[in-house]
Amino acid sequence: MKVRVLVRLKPGILDVQGAAVQRALGGLGFGDVRELRVGKLIEVEVDAPTAERARARVDEMCRRLLANTILEDYTIETDSAEHLAPPGAVR
Amino acid sequence: MKVRVLVRLKPGILDVQGAAVQRALGGLGFGDVRELRVGKLIEVEVDAPTAERARARVDEMCRRLLANTILEDYTIETDSAEHLAPPGAVR
Amino acid sequence: MRFGVVVFPGTWSDCDFHYVISEVVKQPVKYVWHRDRNLADLDCVVLPGGFSYGDYLRAGAVAGRSPVVEALPEFLAGGGLVLGSCNGFQILCEAGLLPGALMRNECLQYRCQSTSLLVENVDTPFTRALRPGQVLTMPISHGEGKYHAEPETLRALRQRHQVVFRYATAAGQVTRAANPNGSAENIAGIINEEGTVLGLMPHPERAAESAIGGTDGLQIFHSLLGSLVEDGTFTKR
């Protein structure tokens, strides 16, 4: 079962990297960027019988390790196949 | 217009981050993780009249700056509101 | 005082702490492997700098959940002291033994440089040999040292005098320019409520000999030992 975790800095925490990227884009002529934030994408393949179970398991991983909840929020997505890692992705 | 970019290492490129996290999860008792890869999440708000235009614009940004196309692939998502940054996200 | 220096596979300041404790401070010291939970024969556990488990996800994240760190609460309950420097500070925050978190430096670059630290609390076992308002010189070396905490946490830290060191100018002024990494309120080091766990980003072990970065870092050991530095040697008080 493939699950996707999106980890973002909490609202209110200055995203220095996002701001730097936005500035750099501005320099390249992309003045139309109103806001940009950088986060982490974690794609996990877990052994789980159902999407529900997989999600619960990954939620536990997030709380234990994947996100630091003082700094970060996370969302877990299992919805549709199109969001998953491209075929052939290997480590 | 909010657009989400997912940046992933190309297939075959060693994902040192993913491997380390997977190993760590194993140590914490999450032996059920079969594979884990870490990428970048970039959320951009652009001024654009249509989703099409926004996507094209962001695609250009990816090629110019956001993705390192020597090592990384990227996908752009504009589809549904639920994928976008949580309300209240500020920088 | 018996010291234990924790070794994660990616730790690199372990040897430096070991060297300073045994050769300069001349106290008994041993290495503690990261899988070890037995800290019974120690008085002070040092979590040194480095990249504990590679730290590719977040500095200290994995180490914060390691066996040796899980054994720390019991060690503390038994009267032990814990000193975390650099990666050690990051680990203590990740483990919840200190409040807040350390984020990527505001400059988005690694920084290795000398810093001046204003001493704010001398009422701790780690700083009792110091004077309030004293300024110490110690180097930093980190990419993720920007201290962050919620406003309430920062307020509480202030009220309970838990901020031990702040980045300052050589004259002791806490200014934005003196802040090397963007830390909230220039925080460089904090202590827990009980006064038994000190975390700081700077490296005291790199300021323990006059030939290498001066001797201001020794003051922390000197405080721990309740002894005085005279001519570079320790004498029991």
Next chain:
Amino acid sequence: MTAEEYDRILQRLGREPSYTELGLFSALWSEHCAYKHSKVFLKRLPQTGPHVLQGPGENAGALDIGDGWAVVFKIESHNHPSFIEPFQGAATGVGGILRDIFTMGARPIAILDSLRFGDPNDPKTRHLIHGVVSGISWYGNCFGCPTVGGEIAFAPEYAGNPLVNVMCVGLVRADRIFRARAEGVGNPVFYVGNKTGRDGIHGATMASATFDEGAEAKRPTVQVGDPFTEKLLLEACLEAMATGAVVGIQDMGAAGLACCTSEMPARSGTGMTVELASVPQREEGMSAYELLLSESQERMLIVAERGREEELRRVFAKWELDAVQIGEVTAGPDLTVRHRGDEVARVPVDALAEAPKYEKPYAAPAWLKELRAFDPLALPAPADYDEALRALMGAPALASKEWAYRQYDQQVGVNTLVLPGSDATVLRVKGTRRAIAVSTDGNGRHVFLDPRRGAAMAVCEAARNVSCAGGRPLGVTDCLNFGSPERPEILWQLAEAVEGLAEACRALELPVVGGNVSLYNETSGLAILPTPVVGVVGLLEDASQLATQWFKAAGHRIALLGPDAVSLGGSEYLWTRHGKQGGALAPLDLELERRVQAAVRAAIGEGLVTAAHDCAEGGIAVALAEACVTGKTAIGCEAALPAGMRADLTLFGEGPSRVVVSVEGGRAREFEALMAESAIPWQWIGATGGARLRLRVGGEMVVDVSVDHLEHAWRNGFERHMA
């Protein structure tokens, strides 16, 4: 591979090679692995000396530094990979040289990075600098070895082909040095470290080609570094070596497994058989060819003592690394490779190790004469020397490189007695009174104008830097960065430069114990400046007798040691102010160079000098200005310089064998006596103090500028480009 080379293979094998065998030959016979074009020249370098424990031919060289200790050191290039992917290219360059050091059994204690780029005003170049510096920072810092020195220089010729040379120094007990040998028939061969993937296949062949429009297509071969695994590998290897179960060890660098499995037995007169299916793999379905030639990082090949396999496995298991037996040492003469039982290659190891050597024709380029005949004094002298000096201090090449090195951990190990920012870095050897001093140097512009003298000057300057820190130079490692050797004028540059290196090394009694050659550094026909980078390691028997380059206090007298002869030919001044690259270099007297360095060391050893600084790019004016502003607090000085030449030549002219020192007034007599004994030209030129730098030439005050101004220019000159 050429048709003749293919014929040679046919001859050697007596049959058609298989696809996999051909792959082996083409990688191992590449320029990068085989030194086809440079071997004939390298033989000319002096390689022996009383301190040499290991000369060229192993992963790194080793020198005895006394008290039972040895230094192991080497420099390597990662130019091509860093151009394709600056961050990972530079990072894996650091990883590779670290492995070369710890395969010898040494713990790495210092990294130096010698970098060359195009104009930092160019955004593309800035991007490269950012990537390279952060890649070095990431890998070295995470691994835990301090990066304590190096250089960054700029010239348009490097825009399309930057240079990333990394030197590493390690410490080992002199009787515990390990070598890349495959001895003992029947001994097991272990693969240790990271798993093998498809990364970096063709790295060695890529490093042996020039860049052209097709460079993009080569990109998927980029390798990715994993410094944490490297740290594990370091600890595991040193621990495994301590068990006594390790017979020989080599890192899998260029041409990966193929290189190790042929070079190790070739050195020992043995053979080897390996089963590729046993190789730990990260990707599915890898072919024999891919497994042999992959350049995945953080891997080593170990030949162990038979019967002690378990000891080895236990150590690697502790560090959570793969350690898998993949074969064994045979009586030879073949390397036999099997893949799932099928024999895919069987080649005599010495056939692989003995690539053809070429002696191609070379000739001095016709344009050189005209270039050298250029007279810099035909250009107008500056109207405002204050401004000229300030501009020079702020030129990216001369300005502070703190922007880069503050991103590097410079102190881990608590050995760094002199941090980056002085002529040489000094690191103590714990448990002894000793210290080592290290420096790298190489001025491509000088070598371009006069390869022989320019290269000799690079040796002199690196050694002089070490001497200025109080260290006695003991040995050299060099990285020869040149364009395509298939062009006669490039090969001439190489031949001449090696001759210059050899002359200088002989004169200064410096053995060359290791190095690296990087050819084909050109893009679309534009070659880099010929750039031999020289790394020198020196010894201080007493670590407390070290010197730094900055003035310590007011009221010290300043002396200039060495000859007066300087030239604006190929100078930084000529380039920065006039955008010109031409003229003749100042004369070099190697015997005088040796005496000047000895005199400086003697003065430092006697505790007579409070600062010693080499006069290099920018001439004496810049040397004095640097002595004023590079310390913690700036101190001014006043000096009167010999007249007789145009002021810009006196102030900014460059020449070898010149050192500025400061001496406490009370020690002046002793200093004079020592200099008289040293039989070198020297003179008092002024004194420290005040807040201004004031320089007279022939009695006339030509520079009178506040040191704060100079310091500002110097501090920001490079950094402002990078912000």
